[in-house]
Amino acid sequence: MLRTTPARWAAVVVATLVVALAVLAAVGRGPLRSQETLPVGFVAAGSAGTGLDEVGAVRLPIGVVRLFAGPAVEEIAARRVGKAGEGRVRAQDGARIVPLTWRFAPGLAYDDLIAHPLRYSLAVVSDDERTELGEQDVDPRASAASGVPAEGAAVVVVDGDGRDLDLVVTYEDVAQTVDAASGDLDAGRAAALYPDGPTTLGVAEDCDARRTRQARNLDAGAGSIYCRVGPLTRTSYLPGRGWAPDGRVWSAVTLTVTAPAALTWLPTGDPYAVRHGAVDVTLSGAEPVSGPARGPGARDGRTRWSGTWVFSTPADLVPARLHVAAPMTAVRAAGSDAGPPTVVFGIDQTFTLKR
Numbered sequence: 001m002l003r004t005t006p007a008r009w010a011a012v013v014v015a016t017l018v019v020a021l022a023v024l025a026a027v028g029r030g031p032l033r034s035q036e037t038l039p040v041g042f043v044a045a046g047s048a049g050t051g052l053d054e055v056g057a058v059r060l061p062i063g064v065v066r067l068f069a070g071p072a073v074e075e076i077a078a079r080r081v082g083k084a085g086e087g088r089v090r091a092q093d094g095a096r097i098v099p100l101t102w103r104f105a106p107g108l109a110y111d112d113l114i115a116h117p118l119r120y121s122l123a124v125v126s127d128d129e130r131t132e133l134g135e136q137d138v139d140p141r142a143s144a145a146s147g148v149p150a151e152g153a154a155v156v157v158v159d160g161d162g163r164d165l166d167l168v169v170t171y172e173d174v175a176q177t178v179d180a181a182s183g184d185l186d187a188g189r190a191a192a193l194y195p196d197g198p199t200t201l202g203v204a205e206d207c208d209a210r211r212t213r214q215a216r217n218l219d220a221g222a223g224s225i226y227c228r229v230g231p232l233t234r235t236s237y238l239p240g241r242g243w244a245p246d247g248r249v250w251s252a253v254t255l256t257v258t259a260p261a262a263l264t265w266l267p268t269g270d271p272y273a274v275r276h277g278a279v280d281v282t283l284s285g286a287e288p289v290s291g292p293a294r295g296p297g298a299r300d301g302r303t304r305w306s307g308t309w310v311f312s313t314p315a316d317l318v319p320a321r322l323h324v325a326a327p328m329t330a331v332r333a334a335g336s337d338a339g340p341p342t343v344v345f346g347i348d349q350t351f352t353l354k355r
Helices: 006-028 031-035 140-146 188-193
Strands: 043-045 053-060 063-069 075-077 088-091 095-106 119-126 129-137 150-159 165-171 174-179 199-203 226-229 232-235 248-258 262-265 270-276 280-283 304-314 321-332 342-354
Touching: 053 165, 053 174, 053 188, 063 165, 075 095, 088 095, 095 119, 095 129, 119 150, 129 150, 174 188, 188 232, 226 321, 226 342, 248 280, 248 321, 248 342, 262 321, 280 304
Parallel strands: none
Antiparallel strands: 043 150, 053 063, 063 095, 075 088, 095 150, 119 129, 119 165, 165 174, 199 232, 199 342, 226 248, 232 248, 248 304, 262 270, 270 321, 280 321, 321 342
16 A cells, blocks of 8 residues: 655645646636627617716707616726626727616607607617617507606617717607707707697687678577687697608688578578588688698588698798688578578687787
8 A cells, every 4th residue: 555645745735736726717707707798889778877978969859858868988897798707898998888878758648649640760870880779669558648658778888989879769750869968959950849749829819600790690599609729739740641751831720600401580580501601711811731621512511620731931930820711601502581581600710820
């Protein structure tokens, strides 16, 4: 049997310790595998951390997107980008890691919101290198009911030092760009949505559907002879028409007319039937680009009729006058000779627009 001397035991112990230390060193370098390099364009959804600064607010036809960005850094905890372990990851040479957060708050009620496309997209541009953050879907019920802004977050690797950083929000192919450093906004064709969204103009005068003296003698019974000109809304975007051309806005107005299908001539009690004429709406002399072709038909039996007209108007010129012609005629029943054969009523009126 071989005898082991103390010197030999010491050598064995030393060798074992060397191997153990080597193994521990290798294990210690395990998390450092998380020190892998992240390329430009890398995006990880999730926690962007805290301490982000608001860099801008972008108005869309459906609401407002608020944008937040954190400092551009060279490395970040691996778990922040979905990597396992307690290590850290680095951006590739010449790049930086930027945390971002965005919050969407609706600007419309639910019924109006669902008439619009309910998505927008986000992108980051740094040193002319663009990175897409993807489309953001809007849940109309959650957005309109909760009052809590829908929030998203991402960590993105950008080219350069992160100082020349633009955030781009796109809705229906129209992009708005925020300079993250200065907060400057290039709204492009969406400019008419600022500062407070679409401009609304009211009419100074009441709408009068009994515009002649004879019309005062027409009795609507349980119904009514009534008209209303809604507010004129000037906006960059309308569902169904999309974005207005450069330098112009859509100006939309709704007209509502109420009249029963039959009236009574008060002086004699004779019945009269209602006939509708063609409806004509102009805005400071301009014709609409869309609207009901002629309004209700002559023998339309509806007691309430409504239509919306849309005009293309210069963005820098606020219209001053709106003219509405919606004539109606009360026709005396056959076989009756009391009262006038016809009585003209309805609208033929010029309205002054005011803020």
